[in-house]
Amino acid sequence: MPITLGDIPQQPRDEAFALTADFKADNHPNKVSLSAGVYRDGDSKPWVLSSVREAKRILHETTDLDHEYLPIQGLDSFLDAAKDLILGKEAAATANAVSLQTISGTGANHVGAAFLGQKLQPKNVFISDPTWSNHHLVWTVGAPNVTQRKYPYYDFSNHTLDFDGMMSTLEAEAEENDVVILHACSHNPTGADPSREQWQSLARLFKQKKLFAFFDSAYQGFATGDVEADGWAVRHFQQTLFGECSAEENPSSAPPGMCIAQSFAKNFGLYGERVGAFHLILPRQTQADGAKSELLRLVRAEISNPPLFGARIVQTVLSDAKLRAMWENDLRVMSSRITKMRSLLRQAIEEDPNSGDWSRLESQIGMFTFTGLSENQVLRLREVHHIYLMNNGRISLSGVNEGNVKYIAEAFNEVSRQ
Ligand SMILES: Cc1ncc(COP(=O)(O)O)c(C=O)c1O
Structure with missing residues (x-):
């Protein structure tokens, strides 16, 4: 029997991209995305680094730049x-x-x-x-x-x-x-x-x-x-x-x-x-x-x-030394906001005396933390609280800000009691 393309079984959607699409389609006013591995500023907006803005300005003003092919290995x-x-x-x-x-x-x-x-x-x-x-x-x-x-x-x-x-x-x-x-x-x-x-x-x-x-x-x-x-x-x-x-x-x-x-x-x-x-x-x-x-x-x-x-x-x-210094400052802006959100989220969760120990939020590093929440708790967060995280309980701290941290903490505590 010749293979027909119509017989190909459907693969599951990619979880990370599917969550981003589902989050976009959700109209709830308090929705929160903790799934995507992308930096967000304190208002949950994408952030163009100041060093990148400046580099783009310089490139824009460099009139003799062409758009030829690069060599195979790149620039x-x-x-x-x-x-x-x-x-x-x-x-x-x-x-x-x-x-x-x-x-x-x-x-x-x-x-x-x-x-x-x-x-x-x-x-x-x-x-x-x-x-x-x-x-x-x-x-x-x-x-x-x-x-x-x-x-x-x-x-x-x-x-x-x-x-x-x-x-x-x-x-x-x-x-x-x-x-x-x-x-x-x-x-x-x-x-x-x-x-x-x-x-x-x-x-x-x-x-x-x-x-x-x-x-x-x-x-x-x-x-x-x-x-x-x-x-x-x-x-x-x-x-x-x-x-x-x-x-x-x-x-x-x-x-x-x-x-x-x-x-x-x-x-x-x-x-x-x-x-x-x-x-x-x-x-x-x-x-x-x-x-x-x-x-x-x-x-x-x-x-x-x-x-x-x-x-x-x-x-x-x-x-460029000046741009590089600017970039290193941009890195500190991003990483220090994430570190601050780690502390704020831990404090807000632990305000509930039954929440248990969330010190991992501060001992872990970078954009992600493994919450330890079960798949059922993750689903409840999505369905009841409109908070989106990966099924394995991973959250991206970049989705946390001073305006939503209490809401997230209360929701985490609520699903932990289930
Ligand atoms: C561990 C790790 N490797 C690689 C990547 C690749 O990212 P990109 O292809 O966007 O550079 C990511 C992105 O989330 C990552 O977390």
């Missing part, structure tokens, strides 16, 4: 700035790295999965449990030959990172060349990150077992307001695994490589412009040309070459 000056930002200037200059511009962080995750699936051919990719809602799909589509495994990440009863579970699983089950996805900072969805000491133990394990670290960096600067602090784990891994390899000392004892999927959606507020980069770091410089040629082939087949406008904005901001 070189943007890629240099992106690599400096994530690795630090010094390491960026010496690392054996190949960098490509991508369709935001998702595109970088996809290019990485497709490339590694074809060329490294790991037996397994280990993904944190829980994780960003798209990681599994990206690997299913991009690298169907690689088995997806979950590593424990979150202690659901104590609302903390399950570091022992994570370490012992990787120690016992991961094999040489296996890929492990790590969230560089602001783990999505839990908001629980390893401490620096814990990152150090992980880096030692990756080196000893020759595992491939795949860093997903979607929130650099957004978590703490400090790009150096938020880039620390990536930089520590690069130094521990490959620092000495830049001098070609003993590359054969190093893991097969590491990579970074870098998004500029959140930290520049450039969600719809789709600005990102993929950086592959290899033990030997001599390996870079072959790997780069394969990555370029992949990109050529999929998008030919990446879009220009957003990359120009990021490059303009990062290459």
Whole structure:
């Protein structure tokens, strides 16, 4: 029997995008969106960063800018700035790295999965449990030959990172060349990150077992307001695994490589412009040309070459000292509002003496918190209170503001009593 397209079973709607659409369609005056991973200001409005506004003004006034195709790898000056930002200037200059511009962080995750699936051919990719809602799909589509495994990440009863579970699983089950996805900072969805000491133990394990670290960096600067602090784990891994390899000392004892999927959606507020980069770091410089040629082939087949406008904005901001300082201030504006909302929401919830301990709101970091609310409670929040969050209980703190925090807290307490 020939296959007919009419027989394709219908896939479920993507949860994150479906919630955004349902929220838009809801006419209730008190509705609140805590689902979308996008920054909102104190009036729940999208915010264009002042540094981005200024960069756009400069670009607008630069009359000789054309709209020609970029090379396949993207805008070189943007890629240099992106690599400096994530690795630090010094390491960026010496690392054996190949960098490509991508369709935001998702595109970088996809290019990485497709490339590694074809060329490294790991037996397994280990993904944190829980994780960003798209990681599994990206690997299913991009690298169907690689088995997806979950590593424990979150202690659901104590609302903390399950570091022992994570370490012992990787120690016992991961094999040489296996890929492990790590969230560089602001783990999505839990908001629980390893401490620096814990990152150090992980880096030692990756080196000893020759595992491939795949860093997903979607929130650099957004978590703490400090790009150096938020880039620390990536930089520590690069130094521990490959620092000495830049001098070609003993590359054969190093893991097969590491990579970074870098998004500029959140930290520049450039969600719809789709600005990102993929950086592959290899033990030997001599390996870079072959790997780069394969990555370029992949990109050529999929998008030919990446879009220009957003990359120009990021490059303009990062290459100008005044604009960069402005941007770093923008990061502090966003991250400090989120931190403040964490405290306000905790206080408002705990005003009810039966609410229990919500200290996790303040100990977790970045845009998201795992509330621990059950799926039934999440559904009740949506149906009765018109508050939208992911079914797994994840909330984005950016949807909280001084005007709605009491309403949200009372609703959380109400559904917790059910
Ligand atoms: C962990 C993580 N990775 C990657 C992304 C990709 O985002 P984008 O494709 O918009 O850059 C996100 C966005 O929410 C994320 O949370």
